[in-house]
Structures are given as C-alpha cells and as structure tokens.
Amino acid sequence: MSGTPLYILLCSAEHEKIQMAAMLASVAAVSERPVTVFVSMGALPVFRRGAEPDEVYQGGAFSQVLRDKGTVKDTPEWVAKVGHEMVETVEHDGYWSVVVRKTK
Secondary structure, three states: OOOOOEEEEEOOOEHHHHHHHHHHHHHHHHOOOOEEEEEOOOOHHHHOOOOOHHHHOEOOEEEEEEOOHHHHHHHHHHHHHHOOEEEEEEEOOOOEEEEEEOOO
C-alpha cells in the first residue's frame, strides 16, 4: 500500500528523538510507505563510527508514569544514583508523573 511519502527531519542527537525517528521510519517502511530521513548536522555525532556511547548520546528529559507509591519514593534515590536530575513529580488521580533530565 503506497501512500504519501513520509519525510523525517532529524535535528537532535538526543537518544529518544533518534529512537522515535527510527521507529516512525520503520513502521512507514513496513507499510510500504516511501520514507526519507534527513539528518542535520546536530544529529550527525550519533552516526560517527567508533564513538563511545557516552560521547554519542546527549541527555534529554524523559517522563515516566508511576502507579506504585513506593516507586515514587524510590525514584529520587535512583535518579541521584545514576547522576540525572529530577525535574518534577506530579500527583494525579491514582498515579504520578515523573520527569527526569538525563545529564549523562
């Protein structure tokens, strides 16, 4: 099923954004939809051959939805242990959303 081409512009070296672009391109390709991925200079370091993972992937914010109150208490300890930064924790009706900024 051919369709309208999908054009993806990858401008960031943040791991989550690269992963999302790859996932979108894969789903479109499997669906026989033409896909073109443009990689800007900002994303090129990820594709450098022989680079160490710590050099390649840049930090970004990610969020997690938690339903277990114990996990909410443990999350700040884990964030500090791995060297990230806790951005916010918000209690909702029956769950918590946690935003963490990756610094490594």
